[in-house]
Amino acid sequence: MSGFKSKEKGAGKWVQKQEQQTDSEKRQWAALRRRYEWKDSYDETGIAPRDEDLENELFGEENHVHTGINFSKYEEIKVNIKSADGVQIEPINSFDESNLHKVMKENIELAKYKVPTPVQKYSIPIITSKKDLMACAQTGSGKTAAFLIPVLSQLFGKRNLAAPRQQPGVLRKIKSEPLVLIIAPSRELATQIFDECRKFTYRSMMRPCVVYGGADPALQKEELAKGCDVLTATPGRLKDFLERGIISLRRVKFLVLDEADRMLDMGFEDDIRIIVQKSDLVNDGDRQTLMFSATFPKKIQDLAQDFLAKGYIFLTVGRVGGTTSDITQKILYVEEEKKRNQLVEMLLKQPPSRTLIFVKSKRGADSLDEYLYNQGFPTTSIHGDRTQREREDALISFKNGRAPILIATSVAARGLDIKNVMHVINYDLCEQIDEYVHRIGRTARVGNKGLATSFYNENNSDIAYELVKILMECNQEIPDFLQSHGDMPNDEYTRVGTSNVYGREDYKGRPITWDDSRNNYRNNQNRDASSPRRFQQSNFYAQGPPLNSPQYASQPERGFPVVNLPKANNQYNSEISHGYSSPHMNQNFNSDDDGSRNRPLPGNNWEPSVQQEAQKQWDPNAVPWK
Numbered sequence: 001m002s003g004f005k006s007k008e009k010g011a012g013k014w015v016q017k018q019e020q021q022t023d024s025e026k027r028q029w030a031a032l033r034r035r036y037e038w039k040d041s042y043d044e045t046g047i048a049p050r051d052e053d054l055e056n057e058l059f060g061e062e063n064h065v066h067t068g069i070n071f072s073k074y075e076e077i078k079v080n081i082k083s084a085d086g087v088q089i090e091p092i093n094s095f096d097e098s099n100l101h102k103v104m105k106e107n108i109e110l111a112k113y114k115v116p117t118p119v120q121k122y123s124i125p126i127i128t129s130k131k132d133l134m135a136c137a138q139t140g141s142g143k144t145a146a147f148l149i150p151v152l153s154q155l156f157g158k159r160n161l162a163a164p165r166q167q168p169g170v171l172r173k174i175k176s177e178p179l180v181l182i183i184a185p186s187r188e189l190a191t192q193i194f195d196e197c198r199k200f201t202y203r204s205m206m207r208p209c210v211v212y213g214g215a216d217p218a219l220q221k222e223e224l225a226k227g228c229d230v231l232t233a234t235p236g237r238l239k240d241f242l243e244r245g246i247i248s249l250r251r252v253k254f255l256v257l258d259e260a261d262r263m264l265d266m267g268f269e270d271d272i273r274i275i276v277q278k279s280d281l282v283n284d285g286d287r288q289t290l291m292f293s294a295t296f297p298k299k300i301q302d303l304a305q306d307f308l309a310k311g312y313i314f315l316t317v318g319r320v321g322g323t324t325s326d327i328t329q330k331i332l333y334v335e336e337e338k339k340r341n342q343l344v345e346m347l348l349k350q351p352p353s354r355t356l357i358f359v360k361s362k363r364g365a366d367s368l369d370e371y372l373y374n375q376g377f378p379t380t381s382i383h384g385d386r387t388q389r390e391r392e393d394a395l396i397s398f399k400n401g402r403a404p405i406l407i408a409t410s411v412a413a414r415g416l417d418i419k420n421v422m423h424v425i426n427y428d429l430c431e432q433i434d435e436y437v438h439r440i441g442r443t444a445r446v447g448n449k450g451l452a453t454s455f456y457n458e459n460n461s462d463i464a465y466e467l468v469k470i471l472m473e474c475n476q477e478i479p480d481f482l483q484s485h486g487d488m489p490n491d492e493y494t495r496v497g498t499s500n501v502y503g504r505e506d507y508k509g510r511p512i513t514w515d516d517s518r519n520n521y522r523n524n525q526n527r528d529a530s531s532p533r534r535f536q537q538s539n540f541y542a543q544g545p546p547l548n549s550p551q552y553a554s555q556p557e558r559g560f561p562v563v564n565l566p567k568a569n570n571q572y573n574s575e576i577s578h579g580y581s582s583p584h585m586n587q588n589f590n591s592d593d594d595g596s597r598n599r600p601l602p603g604n605n606w607e608p609s610v611q612q613e614a615q616k617q618w619d620p621n622a623v624p625w626k
């Protein structure tokens, strides 16, 4: 594998190198991907002819996320429905039982969905009964299909509703007037939802489109002109097209806010208000508004009511903001200047598997990408400063296994559904617990298992309390250095209806009482070295000295231990912070405070054996990434 080693500078080199060989395969914007093209000659009461190539592309193995061994455990999750007018909703138990259009039933079968997930069991009857909905369910539990299936199915076979299409050779401009508008916070998520729309509109007369920033607007306009019944959009490009009169929302029957809490937080709220309240979007009570997310802070729940009809239903599957117990969560204490060593050690130690690494800054993403690439790892990166072409290519390479290590900023935290992401690493922990839930939710989807490892140090103390709560709720090991964050003042435990994890009114998850949780903390704090839950006895990584050993000097005013060792001795530091030593780790680090903080000092690089090992272990051609 000579391809790994490169003197090139910059991010995503692995991808760029591979790109030269696979250019034709990739030179398609996501917005231009093929979709089923309905012809007027088709019988709208029957089923339109198959398009086998497209069928293989849409429903083939390549992108199919298989359900995992814990899929059936979804049944055990508590579902709660709240509505101002107290309506009762009878869930469906199978797709057959529901009153879905026959084309939709065929597509569900092609998608290999055998049983609806809990959020689908409820949202299908809720949406078909014409109710507005705010739905909250765990990451990876099928929320996209939960809205697409009932929404699209109701529109199938309604020729009079389908959008006018540009006739070949006729230049008259046609304004796009979608019936369904789905708004998502990131370009990657918008294109993914568009891909799901392509699946579920297969062999129907509903034509899906997507518009998002960074990609050629002229090409997106061309697609819109061919007909647009179901539009997925990011807010910025949508606003732009609305202002320019390319799109009108006067016929919208279904408005969906995916990742709704994100769409209504400070970053996007103004855009959403403009789109929903100041455009020509129908507000005559004939339109349904649907909101979906895995997290919904209380204050956003309140805000969301501005956009929902009075009798809307609030559906929760599990605890609002909870994460799935299928994820094994590990928190490692790693000081800033040791993160790179730690990461390389982990990547060499773990079985090669699709791995997503989150960092906090765009610059940090570039720099870590370049660093790992130069160590021989097949990496690429995705963040807001990369061009849209680079972002799309990076995602393709991550998905097809050419670059099975993706370094990303939070732009990839929400919604992305990528097959077999086995490990999420929070190289830089985020500040908000909801963001943490979304990030780690990129693994362990539809009943599969996954691993999430987070590097923690004194810079992350803001999230410590909520992090411990999440770990406890999912029966995860709580490392000693987080123990002091567990003991909360009494009122924190007894308050109800605050945004505190366990204090939320809507808490419906595993029944943990305030007292239970406090006792758990106490127990954990007092546990002895033989406790099976001890973090340092984890089997996930090799063993090492306990984190509470005298090698650590405590820092009582901050409440967590710090490593008190000479900075230059990274071999030793690596041993204690991660639990094993490596013959490769004999470099010094320069710890200035910018994005390049961990660059090796000149003349003190990794031993060549790291590169050899990385290349051997992470050979994308040798590993079965599927």
Ligand SMILES: Nc1ncnc2c1ncn2[C@@H]1O[C@H](COP(=O)(O)OP(=O)(O)OP(=O)(O)O)[C@@H](O)[C@H]1O
Pocket: 064, 065, 067, 112, 113, 114, 115, 116, 117, 120, 137, 138, 139, 140, 141, 142, 143, 144, 145, 293, 294, 414, 415, 416, 417, 441, 442, 445, 446
């Ligand atoms: N009923 C089902 N049976 C099998 N697989 C399903 C079913 N419903 C959805 N899936 C698959 O589950 C995966 C996750 O779905 P989806 O991306 O909609 O999750 P989500 O709940 O929106 O997650 P997130 O909160 O991360 O956005 C997808 O690959 C989807 O095809």
